Amino acid sequence: MANFSKPRVPRFSAEVYQNTHLPEGGREVNAIVTVTATGGGTTGETPVPAFASSSPSSSPSGSFPAAAPDAAVVIMVDSSGSMEYPPTKMRNARDATAAAIDTLRDGVAFAVVSGTHQAKEIYPGGGRLAVADATTRGQAKEALRKINASGGTAIGTWLRLADKLLASSDAAIRHGILLTDGRNEHEGPKELLTTLEACAGRFTCDARGVGTDWEVKEVTGIASALLGTADIVADPAGLAADFTGMMESVMGKEIADVSLRLWTPLGAEVRFVKQVAPTVEDLTGRRTEAGPRAGDYPTGSWGDESRDYHVCVRVPNAEVGQEMLAARVSLVLPAPDGSPPQVLAQGLVRAVWTDDLAASTSINAQVAHYTGQAELARVIQQGLELRKSGDLDGATAKLGRAVQLASRSGNDDTAKLLAKVVDVVDAAAGTVRLKAKVSAEAQMTLETRSTKTVRVKK
Amino acid sequence: MSQLPQPPQLTVCPACDEPLEPADNFCGRCGADLSALPPARDGAGPVAARLRPEHGGPEEGDYRLAAPGPAGRTDPAARPATGPHPGPAGPGRAPGHDTVPDPRATDAPAGVPAGVPAQAHGGPTAAPGSGPACPGTGRTCGACRAGMIDKDGYCEHCGHAQPRERDHMEHESAGVAAVSDRGLRHHRNEDAYAVSTTAQGDGGTAVIAVVSDGVSSATRPDEASAAAVLAARETLMTALPLGTPPREATHEAILRAAEAVAALAAPGHRPREHDQHRQENAPACTIVSAVVTGDLLTVGWIGDSRAYWVPDDRATQPARLTEDDSWAAQMVAAGLMSEAEAYADERAHAITGWLGADAYEIEPHTASFHPDRPGVVVVCTDGLWNYAESAEQMAAVVPPDARSRPLECARHLLGHALDGGGHDNVTVAILPFPTPSEGAGSA
Numbered sequence: 001m002a003n004f005s006k007p008r009v010p011r012f013s014a015e016v017y018q019n020t021h022l023p024e025g026g027r028e029v030n031a032i033v034t035v036t037a038t039g040g041g042t043t044g045e046t047p048v049p050a051f052a053s054s055s056p057s058s059s060p061s062g063s064f065p066a067a068a069p070d071a072a073v074v075i076m077v078d079s080s081g082s083m084e085y086p087p088t089k090m091r092n093a094r095d096a097t098a099a100a101i102d103t104l105r106d107g108v109a110f111a112v113v114s115g116t117h118q119a120k121e122i123y124p125g126g127g128r129l130a131v132a133d134a135t136t137r138g139q140a141k142e143a144l145r146k147i148n149a150s151g152g153t154a155i156g157t158w159l160r161l162a163d164k165l166l167a168s169s170d171a172a173i174r175h176g177i178l179l180t181d182g183r184n185e186h187e188g189p190k191e192l193l194t195t196l197e198a199c200a201g202r203f204t205c206d207a208r209g210v211g212t213d214w215e216v217k218e219v220t221g222i223a224s225a226l227l228g229t230a231d232i233v234a235d236p237a238g239l240a241a242d243f244t245g246m247m248e249s250v251m252g253k254e255i256a257d258v259s260l261r262l263w264t265p266l267g268a269e270v271r272f273v274k275q276v277a278p279t280v281e282d283l284t285g286r287r288t289e290a291g292p293r294a295g296d297y298p299t300g301s302w303g304d305e306s307r308d309y310h311v312c313v314r315v316p317n318a319e320v321g322q323e324m325l326a327a328r329v330s331l332v333l334p335a336p337d338g339s340p341p342q343v344l345a346q347g348l349v350r351a352v353w354t355d356d357l358a359a360s361t362s363i364n365a366q367v368a369h370y371t372g373q374a375e376l377a378r379v380i381q382q383g384l385e386l387r388k389s390g391d392l393d394g395a396t397a398k399l400g401r402a403v404q405l406a407s408r409s410g411n412d413d414t415a416k417l418l419a420k421v422v423d424v425v426d427a428a429a430g431t432v433r434l435k436a437k438v439s440a441e442a443q444m445t446l447e448t449r450s451t452k453t454v455r456v457k458k
Numbered sequence: 459m460s461q462l463p464q465p466p467q468l469t470v471c472p473a474c475d476e477p478l479e480p481a482d483n484f485c486g487r488c489g490a491d492l493s494a495l496p497p498a499r500d501g502a503g504p505v506a507a508r509l510r511p512e513h514g515g516p517e518e519g520d521y522r523l524a525a526p527g528p529a530g531r532t533d534p535a536a537r538p539a540t541g542p543h544p545g546p547a548g549p550g551r552a553p554g555h556d557t558v559p560d561p562r563a564t565d566a567p568a569g570v571p572a573g574v575p576a577q578a579h580g581g582p583t584a585a586p587g588s589g590p591a592c593p594g595t596g597r598t599c600g601a602c603r604a605g606m607i608d609k610d611g612y613c614e615h616c617g618h619a620q621p622r623e624r625d626h627m628e629h630e631s632a633g634v635a636a637v638s639d640r641g642l643r644h645h646r647n648e649d650a651y652a653v654s655t656t657a658q659g660d661g662g663t664a665v666i667a668v669v670s671d672g673v674s675s676a677t678r679p680d681e682a683s684a685a686a687v688l689a690a691r692e693t694l695m696t697a698l699p700l701g702t703p704p705r706e707a708t709h710e711a712i713l714r715a716a717e718a719v720a721a722l723a724a725p726g727h728r729p730r731e732h733d734q735h736r737q738e739n740a741p742a743c744t745i746v747s748a749v750v751t752g753d754l755l756t757v758g759w760i761g762d763s764r765a766y767w768v769p770d771d772r773a774t775q776p777a778r779l780t781e782d783d784s785w786a787a788q789m790v791a792a793g794l795m796s797e798a799e800a801y802a803d804e805r806a807h808a809i810t811g812w813l814g815a816d817a818y819e820i821e822p823h824t825a826s827f828h829p830d831r832p833g834v835v836v837v838c839t840d841g842l843w844n845y846a847e848s849a850e851q852m853a854a855v856v857p858p859d860a861r862s863r864p865l866e867c868a869r870h871l872l873g874h875a876l877d878g879g880g881h882d883n884v885t886v887a888i889l890p891f892p893t894p895s896e897g898a899g900s901a
Contacts, residue, residue, distance in 0.1 A: 265613070266605070292614075321642055324617040
């Protein structure tokens with residue numbers, strides 16, 4: 001198929017970083033797989049076919065999408081009573097939503113939902129999505145005035161309405177943007193969990209907490225389940241910029257529902273599969289079986305971006321001198337008609353048993369780095385938890401280790417956030433003292449962003 | 459160019475008793491791999507003995523001739539040499555034989571056989587089968603006997619790597635035989651050989667054998683050794699018919715080999731990530747060559763691969779013809795250590811001369827000999843001589859009929875190394891002296 005126009009679909013590549021060598025009796029194989037998606041049109045390679053066949057917004061030629069992304073977005077704005085305290089919060093949320101609407105490209109399907117203890121369609125209403133153009137964008141911004149802050153918070157209802165609205169579109173990229181300022185008080189944690197399970201895989205969702213009265217685990221849990229990002233916007237004045245950035249990122253998505261498929265040999269055990277960059281996200285428990293000895297892990301939608309995955313597999317033992325394929329990591333795109341999925345890229349993780357100790361004992365720099373980054377996220381969360389529960393010695397030890405790891409790996413952003421929670425005595429040794437007074441903002445920012453990682457210093 | 463034992467001809471499937479066609483590779487009913495055979499016990503015994511269950515099956519399956527010819531195989535590792543000789547024509551197909559050497563290699567085009575694959579060898583990531591996309595090779599894994607081999611050369615079931623072309627190679631032609639093997643402890647064969655017979659300037663015959671050992675601590679050692687032997691052989695085959703004296707030709711051949719290996723380090727060869735501990739070093743290898751021209755024997759070398767002279771009459775003195783460029787040899791030469799002490803040291807095998815972009819200087823050593831009695835020249839890598847270091851030890855393991863059956867001799871020496879532990883790749887070439895007169899272009 002000739003493709004003369006720049007296709008808006010990315011090409012994938014996968015690179016594997018590992019030490020293939022195992023000592024005699026060694027069984028655990030670690031590898032970092034860097035997956036990079038790059039936009040089409042620059043080289044002559046085969047691009048990923050678009051979802052043109054089923055999409056009303058696709059170009060008449062059907063071979064590639066039109067300039068508009070094949071996307072649908074629902075913005076969910078918290079309008080519970082607390083949004084009026086202070087009143088700038090609601091005003092900033094309206095402005096931010098307006099800025100996000102301005103960022104919508106023509107042709108994108110969208111809706112705005114206001115959320116309290118129930119969800120309400122603000123625009124366009126009638127269980128539909130609007131198609132973005134100058135008129136609908138103006139109407140939507142006008143409709144934002146209708147939002148009055150009153151009532152409680154039941155985030156599950158917002159997500160269920162978003163799911164219903166997004167289901168009315170057959171756009172490939174279905175995305176939600178959710179803003180809350182408070183705890184999910186008007187439904188049980190189970191209800192939210194059930195909703196998240198029901199929505200997972202149906203659309204992706206970024207979640208933001210504004211102010212400091214919301215629950216970090218709720219917001220990060222939503223983003224994690226729905227394969228989006230989570231962040232804190234402590235100052236409502238920062239909302240507009242954040243919403244614009246989020247919407248730009250959604251507009252940059254070019255392909256949805258990509259899975260990481262992991263094949264492992266007979267008798268092998270998958271220890272874990274984690275996304276480790278740009279953030280740590282453990283995918284191990286989200287496996288769905290995909291044929292003999294293979295399982296799929298969801299990765300959501302992709303624009304021009306690069307992510308790293310850490311795969312750890314325990315293979316059956318083999319003799320020195322033997323070589324085994326320990327894992328085949330591929331990025332697959334499920335076919336709508338149930339035929340075999342398209343393989344976008346793949347990498348091979350190998351195991352070679354050797355009696356050369358120099359070879360088998362060396363640790364791959366990437367593996368070491370991301371093992372450290374994952375530990376960094378873990379000790380921050382544990383340290384903050386211990387601090388809340390009053391175990392100050394335990395918290396000091398964990399956060400000290402976090403400071404050490406952040407300093408050693410060059411994770412400067414996290415190091416700065418840590419320095420607002422502890423006084424650093426010796427970063428290299430991990431010696432810290434807990435600050436007596438820590439602002440809620442500092443603590444919540446650190447907790448929300450604890451999973452952010454940096455890549456290996458080159 | 460490979461000669462591997464043929465599997466026995468089965469009449470029914472050992473697993474389900476389904477009657478078989480003479481050339482079946484797999485049982486048509488239960489899919490059992492019919493190349494899974496008991497170890498051989500004849501002349502090829504030592505070779506067969508190393509074919510442990512993990513890769514015994516596939517190796518034989520790999521080299522065995524598929525019944526309808528090569529068409530049924532999508533494995534790019536299938537060598538062209540296997541094409542013209544459909545299995546049933548071979549003498550080894552008669553029932554009752556355990557293993558019989560495959561005759562196909564002896565019919566390889568004269569002058570071109572080499573112990574390296576014809577196609578570019580891309581190293582570990584460009585594993586066999588990484589070429590055109592295909593669902594698989596249609597072959598069954600020899601390690602688990604359950605999975606099929608995927609296009610990357612691994613079993614879809616147990617993940618075991620399947621034998622590669624270079625894991626075991628053999629060649630025999632008039633005047634020279636060679637064997638190269640992965641050994642038991644290395645995951646790939648980084649040795650290479652190239653042998654040939656050509657006309658000499660004076661109308662006589664020149665028999666050439668070149669052996670190389672890739673330096674494991676450098677990157678892509680397998681490519682280095684392959685490049686070295688091919689360049690050296692080509693140089694010898696060009697120079698000798700023009701009447702260039704063998705020593706001069708040998709000197710030139712080693713220089714050309716050095717250039718070929720150095721060229722591998724050129725930019726564009728990105729270091730492989732999973733070989734990180736090797737990235738520092740440019741591809742490197744040793745080289746040793748032997749040329750028999752009439753009554754003259756010429757050897758040349760750099761590094762610690764060796765040539766030995768073993769006379770038929772074992773009452774007379776055998777000899778080592780090369781001096782290693784190695785730490786141990788230098789210690790001994792300098793009188794600082796006894797030979798026993800030096801070779802017991804862990805630094806013994808550190809080589810002080812090699813071919814490669816990072817070699818200090820290329821100083822080929824050459825020597826010529828006029829053997830006054832019949833015998834064989836043994837050209838080998840340290841994978842063999844580690845298990846027969848002195849000339850006397852080597853002579854003791856060379857079979858008495860080595861001169862008349864050079865390939866059997868080479869296999870026997872390989873077996874000796876494997877029985878000793880097979881810790882390294884093993885490569886050995888045997889040149890009968892004088893060159894047998896029934897060979898092509900006999901004087």
